Amino acid sequence: MTPRERVGAVLDVDALLADPGTRIVVCCGSGGVGKTTTAAALGLRAAEQGRRVVVLTIDPARRLAQSMGLVELDNTPREVAGVDLSAGGRLDAMMLDMKRTFDEIVVAHSTPDKAEQILANPFYQALSSSFAGTQEYMAMEKLGQLRAQADRDGSWDLVVVDTPPSRSALDFLDAPARLGSFLDGRFIRLLSAPAKAGGRAYLRAFSAGMTAVTGALTKVIGAQVLKDVQTFVVALDSMFGGFRERADATYKLLQDDGTAFLVVAAPERDALREAAYFVERLARDDMPLAGLVLNRVHDLDPSAPSAERALAAAETLAEQTGNPLTEQLLRLHAERVRVAEREVLITERFTGAHRLVPVRRVRARAQDVHDLPGLREIGADLAG
Template identity: 65%
Template sequence: MSGDGTGSSGGTSSGNRLAVDGLIDDPKTRIIVCCGSGGVGKTTTAAAIGLRAAERGRKVVVLTIDPARRLAQSMGLTELDNTPRIVKGVGGNGGGGNGGGELQAMMLDMKRTFDEVVLAHAEPERARAIMENPFYQSLSAGFAGTQEYMAMEKLGQLRAAEEWDLIVVDTPPSRSALDFLDAPNRLGSFLDGKVIRILTAPAKVGGRSAMKFLNAGMGLLTGTLGKIFGAQLLTDVQTFVSAMDSMFGGFRERADRTYQLLQAPGTAFLVVAAPERDALREAAYFVDRLAADRMPLAGLVLNRVHGTGAPQLTAERALAAAEALEENGSEHASPEAEVLAAGLLRLHAERMQVMVRERRTRDRFVSVYPDVPIVEVAALPGDVHDLDGLRAIGERLSGSAD
């Protein structure tokens, strides 16, 4: 989990601190969604929050859509799949916490989730025809937006099961900031679109009339589409649409229900970002978009914040001391020690410059969004690869770490 680097101080000078423990301890909080641009530590944050909540007494499932599978490694699991798996060594399973909770984890399997939807909402014969259709196989395995839509489907399934006190969602890595929220409308627009309606029309007419209608009124269009997509693909699409026609409305209805669930008071969004200009620009977009869509924002997790044990030694003073050592030496130290000391002073100066830059970047965000609670989490020197590492992150997220 290198690069997710969660760890650290948990402090913020914004005066509006995010109380993570208060959030996860509140029984009214049923869903926490961790969102943000790629590479800022969403997966680690989601895993650490899920673990901390479980060890404080809640029954938690963490749903990740991260293809790197780092969540499984950190939780001591050989693999994650579409079925929640109990994480051993947590809460009532002999973990370090004393709350008696439970932690389960899973990774979204996009195709399997789509198959589950088909099997649940179609007769067995029709379900088999759909799942054997080549166009369906392509759609369920990699159609643009399918992963995000199926994440919404899976979230809806988990919430409807009522088996967990808290669901923590690690949203998909995507180029567009909130594809997770846009996916239902995009897939719904595709299923409701003109081309789909046209392709459905011949099947709805039935028998020879359908062929007559297709040849007379649709020949030009299907001929053109056949040239673009290929005749066999067009046939596969028409067969798929005919088989799926009765299910299209269900996709839209379930997506709408899950969307409303995300807007409900029991849901909390955490925007995860690094203290860098581009990452905080993306975070600002998330905050604006969540407000526009009336999604409940809990706050910002500012990840990988740099710190120092000697804040009183400024970059300027450290550089001056390094130059003095290099030019004049010291009568109390060997040449090797002088070189080492000068190098350490220059490293400290670089760290202080990074800290100043990060502070300015954070302060610009705070000046625009003064009401957004923030928790700062410092960069760790190494990777997070086990439960103890996640526990340390949870302590720093909550502000209880040293």
């Protein structure tokens, strides 16, 4: 099939979900395009078709919990009630708690005394709660844990990931490596060297070379903060073996044939521009792209009047002092047609530049989805 023949190729979501080789589905894209709802709908549809699914969301608005009828989600997968299990499937859901995930890693990879020291460290507390890139790194860490548990005890055969709401869709791929490089980098290790120095002679020689650096840092961030960082890094180094290696391991998991990326976008310029960047990045990093989910699309009814005809009819009614309600409805229809036409043009720019990317369109709805029936409707749209 030539690239020209592939233009407008349709994404077969049901085939993707039914394939036992699909072990991880990652929903990615810029913020506000419906990733959370898409992830939940995919998880529900897969479960009701017989897959054992866990959905991992990183959504502070907790919309996934509401949609699935749960009081709340936390760092532990919980079974979703009301799912049709007649096909033998199962649906669990959880929401990432990045600090708790970080704490669990500390406890799992250190002695009780060392863990207590790290957990009480002020620099660690700030890092685990709000440091840039921590959420994205912990999302990857939790994904790795879920996949390892699935391989170990067969709890799930499909993990659906709703990526963090970031300024840029690329943050999900870039931030973990940045955090890993920071924690495993030369500068941090340099700061930790005085505390790990084995002899006084070495420490005196090292201190002579570090005096200017540490003096400047002390003026900027304070002596206590610098001491907290040094203490934290020494403890971290003894138990982790390098954050960059952990990020690299999860990166390889994302490149595996059992992983499928679904880029989610709205038919808007900025969202599709982000989607284009992500598609190109996935290709460059040799990551398996399944296709694009184009969310909140306004359908064009070929039999309906054009915007020009609707506006002309509205003007005629206005001149004839006709029915004002009908006039307003005609104007509203004209605006909807123009929105739909604009969405088509914007989408065609993306599909023209990325001819080999299959697309699945999901129609816009009058209100947000907050329950399982609504998620089933979204899932039906995704399946076509």
